[in-house]
Amino acid sequence: MNLLESLQVAVDSLIANKMRSFLTMLGIIIGVTAVLVVVAIGQGLKTEVISRIERLGTNLLVIIPGYGRGRGPTTRPGRLTDDDFTALRGKVPYVKAMAPTLRSSAQVKYHNLKHSTQVIGTTTDWVITDNATLTHGRFFTKSEERARANVVVLGAAVVEELFYGRPLVGEQIRINNIPFRVIGLLKEKGGGFGNPDDQVVIPLSTARYRLFGSRYLTTINVSTISPDKAEVVTESIKRVLRRQHRLGSGEDDFRIMSQTELLSTIGEQTAIITLFLGAIAAVSLLVGGVGIMNIMLVSVAERTREIGIRKAVGAKRRDILAQFLIESAVLSAVGGIIGIFLGVAIAAIGPRLGYQTSVPLQTIIIAFVFAAAVGIFFGYYPARRAALLDPIECLRYE
Protein backbone atom coordinates (compact mmCIF):
# COMPACT_ATOMS: atom_id res chain seq x y z
CA MET A 1 0.00 0.00 0.00
CA ASN A 2 1.66 3.22 -1.06
CA LEU A 3 1.72 6.51 0.80
CA LEU A 4 -0.59 8.33 -1.58
CA GLU A 5 -3.30 5.69 -1.18
CA SER A 6 -2.88 5.66 2.60
CA LEU A 7 -3.22 9.43 2.59
CA GLN A 8 -6.35 9.19 0.47
CA VAL A 9 -7.90 6.64 2.85
CA ALA A 10 -7.03 8.80 5.88
CA VAL A 11 -8.40 11.99 4.37
CA ASP A 12 -11.61 10.24 3.28
CA SER A 13 -12.23 9.00 6.76
CA LEU A 14 -11.53 12.43 8.30
CA ILE A 15 -13.91 14.09 5.86
CA ALA A 16 -16.57 11.51 6.72
CA ASN A 17 -16.48 12.80 10.32
CA LYS A 18 -16.06 16.52 9.71
CA MET A 19 -17.29 17.83 13.05
CA ARG A 20 -15.34 15.33 15.06
CA SER A 21 -12.19 15.91 13.04
CA PHE A 22 -12.51 19.65 13.54
CA LEU A 23 -13.03 19.41 17.29
CA THR A 24 -10.04 17.12 17.57
CA MET A 25 -7.94 19.54 15.58
CA LEU A 26 -9.11 22.42 17.75
CA GLY A 27 -6.80 21.31 20.56
CA ILE A 28 -3.82 21.47 18.23
CA ILE A 29 -5.01 24.72 16.64
CA ILE A 30 -5.27 26.45 20.02
CA GLY A 31 -1.93 25.04 21.12
CA VAL A 32 -0.03 26.17 18.04
CA THR A 33 -1.73 29.57 18.03
CA ALA A 34 -0.86 30.09 21.70
CA VAL A 35 2.77 29.15 21.16
CA LEU A 36 3.10 31.47 18.18
CA VAL A 37 1.41 34.44 19.86
CA VAL A 38 3.49 34.09 23.02
CA VAL A 39 6.72 33.81 21.07
CA ALA A 40 5.68 36.70 18.81
CA ILE A 41 5.06 39.00 21.77
CA GLY A 42 8.27 37.85 23.48
CA GLN A 43 10.33 38.43 20.35
CA GLY A 44 8.64 41.77 19.77
CA LEU A 45 9.44 42.86 23.30
CA LYS A 46 13.05 41.85 22.87
CA THR A 47 13.37 43.68 19.57
CA GLU A 48 11.85 46.78 21.06
CA VAL A 49 14.06 46.83 24.15
CA ILE A 50 17.14 46.22 22.07
CA SER A 51 16.29 48.94 19.60
CA ARG A 52 15.73 51.36 22.48
CA ILE A 53 19.11 50.56 23.93
CA GLU A 54 20.70 50.83 20.53
CA ARG A 55 19.29 54.32 20.26
CA LEU A 56 21.30 55.15 23.37
CA GLY A 57 24.39 53.90 21.59
CA THR A 58 25.80 50.44 21.90
CA ASN A 59 29.33 51.69 22.02
CA LEU A 60 28.92 53.45 25.34
CA LEU A 61 30.96 52.33 28.35
CA VAL A 62 30.14 53.84 31.71
CA ILE A 63 32.76 53.81 34.47
CA ILE A 64 31.29 54.08 37.95
CA PRO A 65 32.98 53.90 41.34
CA GLY A 66 32.68 50.57 43.12
CA TYR A 67 33.69 49.14 46.45
CA GLY A 68 37.14 47.69 46.26
CA ARG A 69 39.47 46.17 48.85
CA GLY A 70 42.11 48.76 49.65
CA ARG A 71 45.43 48.26 51.34
CA GLY A 72 43.85 47.92 54.77
CA PRO A 73 41.53 45.26 56.12
CA THR A 74 38.42 47.40 55.53
CA THR A 75 36.74 48.16 52.25
CA ARG A 76 36.46 51.73 51.14
CA PRO A 77 34.35 53.30 48.44
CA GLY A 78 36.22 54.01 45.24
CA ARG A 79 36.44 57.51 43.84
CA LEU A 80 36.67 58.82 40.34
CA THR A 81 38.55 62.08 39.96
CA ASP A 82 39.48 64.61 37.31
CA ASP A 83 42.96 63.10 37.36
CA ASP A 84 41.52 59.70 36.42
CA PHE A 85 39.67 61.35 33.58
CA THR A 86 42.79 63.11 32.31
CA ALA A 87 44.83 59.90 32.57
CA LEU A 88 42.23 57.90 30.66
CA ARG A 89 41.90 60.52 27.99
CA GLY A 90 45.59 60.29 27.15
CA LYS A 91 46.06 56.52 27.30
CA VAL A 92 42.97 54.61 26.18
CA PRO A 93 42.82 53.83 22.44
CA TYR A 94 39.80 53.50 20.13
CA VAL A 95 37.89 56.22 21.97
CA LYS A 96 35.58 58.50 20.07
CA ALA A 97 34.65 60.71 22.99
CA MET A 98 34.88 60.74 26.73
CA ALA A 99 32.78 62.80 29.16
CA PRO A 100 32.96 63.02 32.94
CA THR A 101 29.67 63.46 34.80
CA LEU A 102 28.68 64.59 38.21
CA ARG A 103 25.15 63.57 39.01
CA SER A 104 22.78 64.27 41.80
CA SER A 105 19.08 64.58 42.21
CA ALA A 106 17.72 68.04 42.65
CA GLN A 107 14.50 69.96 42.53
CA VAL A 108 13.72 72.00 39.46
CA LYS A 109 11.14 74.71 39.58
CA TYR A 110 9.34 76.80 36.98
CA HIS A 111 6.99 79.38 38.46
CA ASN A 112 4.94 77.25 40.83
CA LEU A 113 5.69 73.89 39.20
CA LYS A 114 8.20 71.71 41.02
CA HIS A 115 9.74 68.47 39.86
CA SER A 116 12.43 66.22 41.28
CA THR A 117 14.89 65.11 38.68
CA GLN A 118 18.43 64.03 37.99
CA VAL A 119 20.95 66.79 37.33
CA ILE A 120 23.94 65.86 35.21
CA GLY A 121 26.97 68.10 35.21
CA THR A 122 29.17 67.22 32.27
CA THR A 123 31.22 68.52 29.37
CA THR A 124 30.31 69.20 25.75
CA ASP A 125 31.49 65.70 24.73
CA TRP A 126 28.50 64.21 26.55
CA VAL A 127 26.41 64.89 23.45
CA ILE A 128 28.64 62.40 21.63
CA THR A 129 29.08 59.78 24.35
CA ASP A 130 25.40 59.62 25.21
CA ASN A 131 24.25 59.91 21.62
CA ALA A 132 22.00 62.86 22.43
CA THR A 133 20.07 64.97 19.96
CA LEU A 134 18.29 68.23 20.55
CA THR A 135 14.84 69.14 19.32
CA HIS A 136 15.13 72.82 20.16
CA GLY A 137 17.87 75.28 21.07
CA ARG A 138 21.47 74.23 21.54
CA PHE A 139 23.85 72.49 23.89
CA PHE A 140 26.18 74.57 26.10
CA THR A 141 29.58 75.54 24.74
CA LYS A 142 33.12 75.13 25.99
CA SER A 143 33.29 78.78 26.95
CA GLU A 144 30.08 78.51 28.96
CA GLU A 145 31.67 75.52 30.63
CA ARG A 146 34.74 77.52 31.53
CA ALA A 147 32.59 80.40 32.72
CA ARG A 148 30.50 78.16 34.97
CA ALA A 149 27.45 79.57 33.22
CA ASN A 150 23.98 78.91 34.64
CA VAL A 151 22.59 77.31 31.52
CA VAL A 152 20.58 74.08 31.33
CA VAL A 153 19.41 71.60 28.70
CA LEU A 154 16.19 69.79 29.66
CA GLY A 155 15.24 66.15 29.09
CA ALA A 156 11.88 65.42 27.43
CA ALA A 157 10.18 64.24 30.63
CA VAL A 158 11.18 67.44 32.44
CA VAL A 159 9.84 69.56 29.58
CA GLU A 160 6.58 67.66 29.98
CA GLU A 161 6.47 68.31 33.74
CA LEU A 162 7.46 71.97 33.78
CA PHE A 163 6.31 73.30 30.41
CA TYR A 164 3.55 70.80 29.63
CA GLY A 165 5.56 69.85 26.58
CA ARG A 166 5.89 73.38 25.15
CA PRO A 167 9.35 74.17 23.76
CA LEU A 168 10.04 77.20 25.95
CA VAL A 169 13.71 77.78 25.17
CA GLY A 170 15.04 80.94 26.90
CA GLU A 171 12.82 80.64 29.98
CA GLN A 172 14.33 80.77 33.39
CA ILE A 173 13.97 77.89 35.83
CA ARG A 174 15.47 77.27 39.24
CA ILE A 175 17.56 74.28 40.24
CA ASN A 176 17.80 74.02 44.01
CA ASN A 177 16.67 77.63 43.99
CA ILE A 178 19.53 78.83 41.79
CA PRO A 179 18.32 80.42 38.54
CA PHE A 180 19.26 78.77 35.24
CA ARG A 181 18.45 79.72 31.70
CA VAL A 182 17.00 76.99 29.45
CA ILE A 183 19.09 76.91 26.27
CA GLY A 184 18.04 73.58 24.69
CA LEU A 185 15.67 70.62 24.81
CA LEU A 186 16.72 66.96 24.39
CA LYS A 187 14.96 64.58 22.09
CA GLU A 188 13.03 61.79 23.75
CA LYS A 189 14.99 58.54 24.06
CA GLY A 190 12.84 56.16 26.04
CA GLY A 191 14.26 53.18 27.95
CA GLY A 192 17.84 52.44 28.97
CA PHE A 193 19.40 52.90 32.40
CA GLY A 194 16.80 54.53 34.61
CA ASN A 195 14.84 57.06 32.62
CA PRO A 196 17.19 59.03 30.36
CA ASP A 197 14.43 61.55 29.63
CA ASP A 198 13.92 62.56 33.24
CA GLN A 199 17.12 64.56 33.58
CA VAL A 200 18.60 68.02 33.04
CA VAL A 201 22.13 68.68 31.79
CA ILE A 202 24.37 71.55 32.94
CA PRO A 203 28.12 72.28 32.61
CA LEU A 204 30.29 70.20 34.95
CA SER A 205 31.96 73.26 36.42
CA THR A 206 28.60 74.82 37.23
CA ALA A 207 27.42 71.63 38.91
CA ARG A 208 30.59 71.31 40.86
CA TYR A 209 31.07 74.86 42.08
CA ARG A 210 27.58 76.34 42.16
CA LEU A 211 25.34 73.39 42.98
CA PHE A 212 26.85 70.32 44.61
CA GLY A 213 30.36 71.28 45.72
CA SER A 214 31.84 67.82 45.06
CA ARG A 215 35.32 67.31 43.67
CA TYR A 216 34.67 63.74 42.60
CA LEU A 217 32.94 62.38 39.51
CA THR A 218 29.87 60.15 39.44
CA THR A 219 30.70 58.50 36.13
CA ILE A 220 33.04 58.73 33.24
CA ASN A 221 31.23 57.98 29.99
CA VAL A 222 33.35 56.57 27.21
CA SER A 223 32.18 55.95 23.69
CA THR A 224 34.30 53.68 21.55
CA ILE A 225 34.72 54.10 17.83
CA SER A 226 32.80 50.85 17.25
CA PRO A 227 30.94 48.31 19.43
CA ASP A 228 33.44 45.52 18.75
CA LYS A 229 36.22 47.57 20.33
CA ALA A 230 34.39 47.60 23.68
CA GLU A 231 36.44 44.75 25.09
CA VAL A 232 39.84 46.20 24.20
CA VAL A 233 38.82 49.57 25.56
CA THR A 234 37.49 48.02 28.78
CA GLU A 235 40.79 46.23 29.38
CA SER A 236 42.72 49.38 28.68
CA ILE A 237 40.56 51.41 31.07
CA LYS A 238 41.13 48.82 33.80
CA ARG A 239 44.91 49.01 33.36
CA VAL A 240 44.97 52.77 33.49
CA LEU A 241 42.69 53.04 36.51
CA ARG A 242 44.53 50.34 38.45
CA ARG A 243 47.74 52.26 37.95
CA GLN A 244 45.99 55.51 38.90
CA HIS A 245 44.55 54.00 42.06
CA ARG A 246 47.59 51.83 42.76
CA LEU A 247 45.59 48.61 42.81
CA GLY A 248 46.52 44.99 42.16
CA SER A 249 44.19 42.97 39.99
CA GLY A 250 41.12 41.84 41.90
CA GLU A 251 41.16 44.98 44.00
CA ASP A 252 39.24 47.11 41.52
CA ASP A 253 37.34 49.96 43.16
CA PHE A 254 35.47 50.81 39.98
CA ARG A 255 33.08 49.10 37.61
CA ILE A 256 32.69 49.39 33.90
CA MET A 257 29.19 48.90 32.51
CA SER A 258 28.70 48.42 28.82
CA GLN A 259 25.54 48.64 26.79
CA THR A 260 26.43 45.47 24.90
CA GLU A 261 26.58 43.63 28.20
CA LEU A 262 23.19 45.02 29.13
CA LEU A 263 21.91 44.05 25.70
CA SER A 264 22.99 40.47 26.01
CA THR A 265 21.59 40.25 29.54
CA ILE A 266 18.25 41.56 28.38
CA GLY A 267 18.39 39.24 25.39
CA GLU A 268 18.98 36.26 27.63
CA GLN A 269 16.26 37.26 30.04
CA THR A 270 13.59 37.75 27.39
CA ALA A 271 14.67 34.47 25.82
CA ILE A 272 14.14 32.70 29.15
CA ILE A 273 10.76 34.34 29.69
CA THR A 274 9.69 33.54 26.14
CA LEU A 275 10.83 29.95 26.54
CA PHE A 276 8.94 29.65 29.81
CA LEU A 277 5.71 31.09 28.42
CA GLY A 278 6.17 29.09 25.25
CA ALA A 279 6.50 25.94 27.34
CA ILE A 280 3.22 26.72 29.08
CA ALA A 281 1.59 27.21 25.69
CA ALA A 282 3.16 23.96 24.52
CA VAL A 283 1.35 22.17 27.35
CA SER A 284 -1.92 23.03 25.64
CA LEU A 285 -0.48 21.46 22.51
CA LEU A 286 0.16 18.33 24.54
CA VAL A 287 -3.42 18.39 25.80
CA GLY A 288 -4.47 18.61 22.16
CA GLY A 289 -2.39 15.50 21.56
CA VAL A 290 -4.28 13.66 24.29
CA GLY A 291 -7.48 14.71 22.50
CA ILE A 292 -6.16 13.10 19.33
CA MET A 293 -5.31 9.91 21.16
CA ASN A 294 -8.78 9.83 22.69
CA ILE A 295 -10.59 10.30 19.41
CA MET A 296 -8.34 7.82 17.60
CA LEU A 297 -9.14 5.18 20.23
CA VAL A 298 -12.84 5.81 19.66
CA SER A 299 -12.27 5.65 15.93
CA VAL A 300 -10.42 2.34 16.17
CA ALA A 301 -13.20 0.85 18.29
CA GLU A 302 -15.83 2.14 15.87
CA ARG A 303 -14.05 0.73 12.86
CA THR A 304 -13.16 -2.65 14.32
CA ARG A 305 -15.17 -4.35 11.58
CA GLU A 306 -13.48 -2.31 8.89
CA ILE A 307 -10.11 -3.36 10.29
CA GLY A 308 -11.27 -6.99 10.16
CA ILE A 309 -12.37 -6.64 6.54
CA ARG A 310 -9.09 -5.01 5.52
CA LYS A 311 -7.10 -7.71 7.26
CA ALA A 312 -9.18 -10.48 5.71
CA VAL A 313 -8.46 -9.19 2.21
CA GLY A 314 -4.75 -8.98 2.93
CA ALA A 315 -3.87 -5.86 4.89
CA LYS A 316 -0.75 -6.41 6.97
CA ARG A 317 -0.26 -5.02 10.45
CA ARG A 318 1.90 -2.25 9.10
CA ASP A 319 -0.81 -1.26 6.61
CA ILE A 320 -3.35 -0.82 9.41
CA LEU A 321 -0.75 0.94 11.57
CA ALA A 322 0.09 3.31 8.73
CA GLN A 323 -3.57 4.01 8.02
CA PHE A 324 -4.36 5.17 11.55
CA LEU A 325 -1.02 6.86 12.09
CA ILE A 326 -1.42 8.87 8.92
CA GLU A 327 -4.91 9.80 10.01
CA SER A 328 -3.72 11.26 13.30
CA ALA A 329 -0.71 12.88 11.63
CA VAL A 330 -2.99 14.53 9.07
CA LEU A 331 -5.27 15.73 11.88
CA SER A 332 -2.42 17.35 13.76
CA ALA A 333 -0.63 18.68 10.68
CA VAL A 334 -3.79 20.35 9.36
CA GLY A 335 -4.48 21.64 12.88
CA GLY A 336 -0.91 22.91 12.97
CA ILE A 337 -1.25 24.77 9.67
CA ILE A 338 -4.53 26.39 10.74
CA GLY A 339 -2.89 27.28 14.06
CA ILE A 340 0.03 28.91 12.26
CA PHE A 341 -2.27 31.04 10.12
CA LEU A 342 -4.30 32.02 13.18
CA GLY A 343 -1.19 32.74 15.25
CA VAL A 344 0.42 34.87 12.54
CA ALA A 345 -2.88 36.72 12.04
CA ILE A 346 -3.20 37.49 15.75
CA ALA A 347 0.44 38.54 15.92
CA ALA A 348 -0.25 40.88 13.00
CA ILE A 349 -2.92 42.75 14.98
CA GLY A 350 -0.50 43.11 17.93
CA PRO A 351 1.08 46.40 16.81
CA ARG A 352 -2.38 48.01 16.60
CA LEU A 353 -2.92 47.17 20.26
CA GLY A 354 0.48 48.65 21.13
CA TYR A 355 2.47 45.43 21.20
CA GLN A 356 5.44 45.05 18.96
CA THR A 357 5.35 41.46 17.62
CA SER A 358 7.48 39.37 15.35
CA VAL A 359 7.16 35.70 14.39
CA PRO A 360 10.50 34.20 13.36
CA LEU A 361 10.26 31.61 10.57
CA GLN A 362 12.08 29.05 12.67
CA THR A 363 9.37 29.32 15.34
CA ILE A 364 6.74 28.57 12.70
CA ILE A 365 8.69 25.55 11.53
CA ILE A 366 9.30 24.30 15.08
CA ALA A 367 5.62 24.76 15.99
CA PHE A 368 4.52 22.82 12.91
CA VAL A 369 6.99 20.00 13.39
CA PHE A 370 6.09 19.79 17.07
CA ALA A 371 2.37 19.65 16.25
CA ALA A 372 2.88 16.89 13.69
CA ALA A 373 5.10 15.01 16.13
CA VAL A 374 2.40 15.28 18.79
CA GLY A 375 -0.07 13.72 16.35
CA ILE A 376 2.24 10.86 15.51
CA PHE A 377 3.24 10.31 19.14
CA PHE A 378 -0.31 10.23 20.46
CA GLY A 379 -1.63 8.45 17.37
CA TYR A 380 0.86 5.62 17.70
CA TYR A 381 -0.80 3.83 20.61
CA PRO A 382 -4.30 3.67 19.06
CA ALA A 383 -2.84 2.76 15.66
CA ARG A 384 -0.78 -0.03 17.16
CA ARG A 385 -3.82 -1.28 18.98
CA ALA A 386 -5.70 -1.39 15.69
CA ALA A 387 -2.82 -3.15 13.94
CA LEU A 388 -2.66 -5.91 16.53
CA LEU A 389 -6.38 -6.70 16.48
CA ASP A 390 -7.30 -10.25 15.60
CA PRO A 391 -9.15 -10.32 12.25
CA ILE A 392 -11.56 -13.06 13.40
CA GLU A 393 -12.57 -11.07 16.47
CA CYS A 394 -12.97 -7.98 14.31
CA LEU A 395 -15.25 -9.70 11.81
CA ARG A 396 -17.41 -11.04 14.63
CA TYR A 397 -17.60 -7.56 16.23
CA GLU A 398 -21.00 -5.88 16.09
Next chain:
Amino acid sequence: MASLSVEETAVQSDALIVTRELTKVYAMGDVQVHALRSVSLTIRSGEYVAIMGPSGSGKSTLMNLLGCLDTPTSGAYYLLGEDVSTLNDNQLSEVRNRRIGFVFQTYNLLPRATALHNVQLPLLYAHRVSRAEARRRALDALQQVGLSDRAEHRPRELSGGQQQRVAIARALINNPDIILADEPTGNLDTQSGAEILALFDRLNELGHTVILVTHDHSVAARCKRVVQLLDGRVVSDELNNASDDRR
Protein backbone atom coordinates in the same frame (compact mmCIF):
# COMPACT_ATOMS: atom_id res chain seq x y z
CA MET B 1 -21.17 -42.64 -3.29
CA ALA B 2 -17.47 -43.13 -2.63
CA SER B 3 -15.59 -42.19 0.46
CA LEU B 4 -12.21 -40.65 -0.28
CA SER B 5 -9.32 -41.47 2.01
CA VAL B 6 -6.96 -38.66 2.86
CA GLU B 7 -3.88 -40.67 2.04
CA GLU B 8 -5.12 -41.41 -1.45
CA THR B 9 -5.81 -37.84 -2.40
CA ALA B 10 -2.85 -36.25 -0.62
CA VAL B 11 -0.50 -37.60 -3.24
CA GLN B 12 -2.53 -36.31 -6.15
CA SER B 13 -0.76 -33.48 -7.91
CA ASP B 14 -3.83 -31.30 -8.15
CA ALA B 15 -4.36 -31.27 -4.36
CA LEU B 16 -5.02 -27.66 -3.48
CA ILE B 17 -5.68 -28.04 0.22
CA VAL B 18 -4.26 -30.82 2.37
CA THR B 19 -4.76 -30.74 6.10
CA ARG B 20 -3.33 -33.31 8.47
CA GLU B 21 -4.63 -33.77 11.98
CA LEU B 22 -5.70 -30.14 12.09
CA THR B 23 -6.54 -29.30 15.70
CA LYS B 24 -7.65 -26.08 17.31
CA VAL B 25 -8.02 -25.65 21.05
CA TYR B 26 -9.30 -22.46 22.62
CA ALA B 27 -8.76 -21.59 26.24
CA MET B 28 -11.95 -20.14 27.66
CA GLY B 29 -10.88 -19.22 31.15
CA ASP B 30 -9.87 -22.47 32.78
CA VAL B 31 -11.82 -24.61 30.33
CA GLN B 32 -10.21 -25.82 27.12
CA VAL B 33 -12.55 -25.93 24.18
CA HIS B 34 -11.63 -28.37 21.44
CA ALA B 35 -13.11 -26.60 18.46
CA LEU B 36 -11.45 -28.86 15.93
CA ARG B 37 -10.06 -32.37 16.56
CA SER B 38 -7.63 -33.91 14.07
CA VAL B 39 -9.29 -32.88 10.87
CA SER B 40 -7.56 -34.35 7.82
CA LEU B 41 -8.99 -33.18 4.57
CA THR B 42 -7.91 -32.92 0.98
CA ILE B 43 -9.51 -30.61 -1.53
CA ARG B 44 -8.44 -30.61 -5.14
CA SER B 45 -8.38 -27.68 -7.47
CA GLY B 46 -11.76 -27.03 -9.06
CA GLU B 47 -13.79 -28.75 -6.38
CA TYR B 48 -17.13 -27.43 -5.14
CA VAL B 49 -17.34 -28.36 -1.47
CA ALA B 50 -19.94 -27.70 1.23
CA ILE B 51 -18.86 -27.86 4.84
CA MET B 52 -21.90 -28.64 6.96
CA GLY B 53 -22.67 -29.13 10.58
CA PRO B 54 -24.78 -27.75 13.42
CA SER B 55 -23.59 -24.68 15.31
CA GLY B 56 -20.67 -25.49 17.55
CA SER B 57 -19.50 -28.26 15.23
CA GLY B 58 -16.34 -26.34 14.26
CA LYS B 59 -17.38 -25.11 10.80
CA SER B 60 -16.32 -21.53 11.44
CA THR B 61 -13.07 -22.61 13.05
CA LEU B 62 -12.27 -24.78 10.05
CA MET B 63 -13.11 -21.98 7.68
CA ASN B 64 -10.90 -19.51 9.61
CA LEU B 65 -8.04 -21.99 9.43
CA LEU B 66 -8.56 -22.74 5.73
CA GLY B 67 -8.81 -18.99 5.10
CA CYS B 68 -5.51 -18.38 6.90
CA LEU B 69 -7.21 -16.03 9.34
CA ASP B 70 -6.01 -18.25 12.16
CA THR B 71 -3.31 -20.82 12.82
CA PRO B 72 -3.94 -24.34 14.18
CA THR B 73 -2.92 -25.44 17.67
CA SER B 74 -1.42 -28.55 16.10
CA GLY B 75 -1.44 -30.33 12.76
CA ALA B 76 -0.40 -29.12 9.35
CA TYR B 77 -2.12 -27.24 6.57
CA TYR B 78 -0.64 -27.35 3.09
CA LEU B 79 -1.97 -24.82 0.64
CA LEU B 80 -0.63 -25.57 -2.85
CA GLY B 81 2.09 -27.65 -1.24
CA GLU B 82 3.18 -24.83 1.07
CA ASP B 83 2.88 -25.36 4.81
CA VAL B 84 0.95 -22.29 5.92
CA SER B 85 0.37 -23.41 9.52
CA THR B 86 3.74 -21.99 10.54
CA LEU B 87 3.57 -18.64 8.76
CA ASN B 88 3.69 -15.39 10.67
CA ASP B 89 1.06 -12.68 10.63
CA ASN B 90 2.51 -10.79 7.67
CA GLN B 91 2.93 -13.90 5.56
CA LEU B 92 -0.62 -14.99 6.36
CA SER B 93 -1.86 -11.59 5.19
CA GLU B 94 -0.07 -12.11 1.93
CA VAL B 95 -1.51 -15.59 1.46
CA ARG B 96 -5.01 -14.26 2.14
CA ASN B 97 -4.44 -11.48 -0.31
CA ARG B 98 -3.15 -13.67 -3.14
CA ARG B 99 -4.86 -17.01 -2.71
CA ILE B 100 -8.14 -16.59 -0.88
CA GLY B 101 -11.37 -14.74 -1.62
CA PHE B 102 -13.78 -14.40 1.28
CA VAL B 103 -17.54 -14.07 1.08
CA PHE B 104 -19.28 -13.47 4.41
CA GLN B 105 -22.83 -13.85 5.61
CA THR B 106 -23.04 -10.16 6.44
CA TYR B 107 -21.28 -9.10 3.20
CA ASN B 108 -18.70 -7.04 5.16
CA LEU B 109 -18.40 -4.17 2.72
CA LEU B 110 -16.93 -0.82 3.73
CA PRO B 111 -20.08 1.29 4.18
CA ARG B 112 -18.61 4.59 2.98
CA ALA B 113 -16.84 3.24 -0.10
CA THR B 114 -18.50 2.77 -3.48
CA ALA B 115 -19.00 -0.72 -4.92
CA LEU B 116 -16.01 -0.09 -7.18
CA HIS B 117 -13.76 0.88 -4.27
CA ASN B 118 -14.92 -2.06 -2.22
CA VAL B 119 -14.06 -4.43 -5.04
CA GLN B 120 -10.63 -2.79 -5.42
CA LEU B 121 -9.81 -3.13 -1.72
CA PRO B 122 -7.67 -6.31 -1.97
CA LEU B 123 -5.57 -4.69 -4.71
CA LEU B 124 -4.74 -1.86 -2.31
CA TYR B 125 -2.68 -4.38 -0.36
CA ALA B 126 -1.30 -6.25 -3.36
CA HIS B 127 2.06 -5.61 -4.95
CA ARG B 128 2.48 -3.41 -7.96
CA VAL B 129 -1.01 -2.79 -9.18
CA SER B 130 -1.48 0.61 -10.78
CA ARG B 131 -4.62 2.62 -10.14
CA ALA B 132 -5.78 2.28 -13.73
CA GLU B 133 -5.16 -1.45 -13.67
CA ALA B 134 -7.02 -1.80 -10.36
CA ARG B 135 -9.98 0.09 -11.72
CA ARG B 136 -10.08 -1.97 -14.90
CA ARG B 137 -9.95 -5.23 -12.98
CA ALA B 138 -12.62 -4.08 -10.51
CA LEU B 139 -14.98 -3.13 -13.34
CA ASP B 140 -14.26 -6.50 -14.88
CA ALA B 141 -15.12 -8.31 -11.65
CA LEU B 142 -18.31 -6.27 -11.25
CA GLN B 143 -19.29 -7.26 -14.76
CA GLN B 144 -18.77 -10.93 -13.91
CA VAL B 145 -21.33 -10.61 -11.10
CA GLY B 146 -23.66 -8.52 -13.26
CA LEU B 147 -23.29 -5.22 -11.41
CA SER B 148 -21.49 -3.02 -13.95
CA ASP B 149 -24.20 -0.40 -13.64
CA ARG B 150 -23.85 -0.16 -9.85
CA ALA B 151 -20.12 0.63 -9.67
CA GLU B 152 -20.56 4.07 -8.11
CA HIS B 153 -23.25 3.04 -5.61
CA ARG B 154 -22.55 2.74 -1.93
CA PRO B 155 -23.56 -0.44 -0.05
CA ARG B 156 -26.63 1.14 1.58
CA GLU B 157 -27.93 2.02 -1.88
CA LEU B 158 -27.82 -1.65 -2.89
CA SER B 159 -30.09 -4.58 -2.03
CA GLY B 160 -28.76 -7.45 0.08
CA GLY B 161 -28.32 -9.64 -2.99
CA GLN B 162 -26.46 -6.87 -4.80
CA GLN B 163 -24.22 -6.27 -1.80
CA GLN B 164 -23.36 -9.94 -1.69
CA ARG B 165 -22.53 -9.85 -5.39
CA VAL B 166 -20.19 -6.90 -4.73
CA ALA B 167 -18.57 -9.01 -2.02
CA ILE B 168 -18.15 -11.88 -4.50
CA ALA B 169 -16.60 -9.51 -7.04
CA ARG B 170 -14.18 -8.41 -4.30
CA ALA B 171 -13.35 -12.05 -3.61
CA LEU B 172 -12.67 -12.61 -7.32
CA ILE B 173 -10.54 -9.59 -8.09
CA ASN B 174 -7.18 -11.07 -7.15
CA ASN B 175 -8.00 -14.27 -9.03
CA PRO B 176 -7.70 -16.41 -5.87
CA ASP B 177 -7.09 -20.14 -5.68
CA ILE B 178 -9.99 -20.63 -3.29
CA ILE B 179 -13.29 -18.85 -2.78
CA LEU B 180 -14.39 -19.32 0.81
CA ALA B 181 -17.99 -18.45 1.55
CA ASP B 182 -19.41 -18.47 5.06
CA GLU B 183 -23.22 -18.82 4.98
CA PRO B 184 -23.35 -16.55 1.92
CA THR B 185 -27.16 -16.80 1.64
CA GLY B 186 -27.89 -16.64 5.36
CA ASN B 187 -29.11 -13.04 5.25
CA LEU B 188 -30.87 -13.22 1.91
CA ASP B 189 -34.41 -13.97 0.79
CA THR B 190 -34.94 -17.14 -1.28
CA GLN B 191 -34.91 -15.35 -4.63
CA SER B 192 -31.62 -13.46 -4.05
CA GLY B 193 -30.13 -16.50 -2.33
CA ALA B 194 -30.82 -18.60 -5.39
CA GLU B 195 -29.16 -16.00 -7.60
CA ILE B 196 -26.08 -15.98 -5.41
CA LEU B 197 -25.87 -19.75 -5.43
CA ALA B 198 -26.26 -19.79 -9.20
CA LEU B 199 -23.34 -17.40 -9.32
CA PHE B 200 -21.21 -19.79 -7.25
CA ASP B 201 -22.24 -22.63 -9.55
CA ARG B 202 -21.09 -20.66 -12.55
CA LEU B 203 -17.80 -19.67 -10.91
CA ASN B 204 -17.14 -23.32 -10.17
CA GLU B 205 -17.92 -24.24 -13.76
CA LEU B 206 -15.35 -21.60 -14.81
CA GLY B 207 -12.80 -23.56 -12.78
CA HIS B 208 -12.82 -21.75 -9.42
CA THR B 209 -12.48 -23.84 -6.30
CA VAL B 210 -15.45 -22.96 -4.09
CA ILE B 211 -15.89 -23.91 -0.44
CA LEU B 212 -19.26 -23.08 1.11
CA VAL B 213 -19.84 -23.23 4.84
CA THR B 214 -23.54 -23.74 5.50
CA HIS B 215 -26.09 -25.50 7.67
CA ASP B 216 -28.69 -25.39 4.91
CA HIS B 217 -29.16 -28.77 3.16
CA SER B 218 -30.63 -27.21 0.04
CA VAL B 219 -27.47 -25.13 -0.30
CA ALA B 220 -25.23 -28.13 0.30
CA ALA B 221 -27.20 -30.11 -2.25
CA ARG B 222 -25.84 -27.94 -5.08
CA CYS B 223 -22.24 -28.74 -4.18
CA LYS B 224 -20.36 -31.72 -5.59
CA ARG B 225 -18.95 -32.77 -2.26
CA VAL B 226 -20.31 -32.45 1.27
CA VAL B 227 -18.14 -32.62 4.38
CA GLN B 228 -20.12 -33.06 7.61
CA LEU B 229 -18.63 -31.88 10.89
CA LEU B 230 -19.79 -32.74 14.38
CA ASP B 231 -18.06 -31.77 17.60
CA GLY B 232 -14.91 -30.81 15.74
CA ARG B 233 -14.61 -34.05 13.79
CA VAL B 234 -15.35 -34.96 10.20
CA VAL B 235 -18.20 -37.44 10.43
CA SER B 236 -18.84 -37.86 6.72
CA ASP B 237 -17.20 -36.79 3.50
CA GLU B 238 -19.22 -37.74 0.43
CA LEU B 239 -19.51 -36.92 -3.21
CA ASN B 240 -22.91 -35.56 -4.00
CA ASN B 241 -24.71 -37.62 -6.64
CA ALA B 242 -27.64 -35.26 -6.71
CA SER B 243 -25.43 -32.48 -8.01
CA ASP B 244 -23.99 -34.78 -10.64
CA ASP B 245 -27.53 -35.64 -11.75
CA ARG B 246 -28.39 -31.97 -11.97
CA ARG B 247 -25.73 -31.38 -14.51
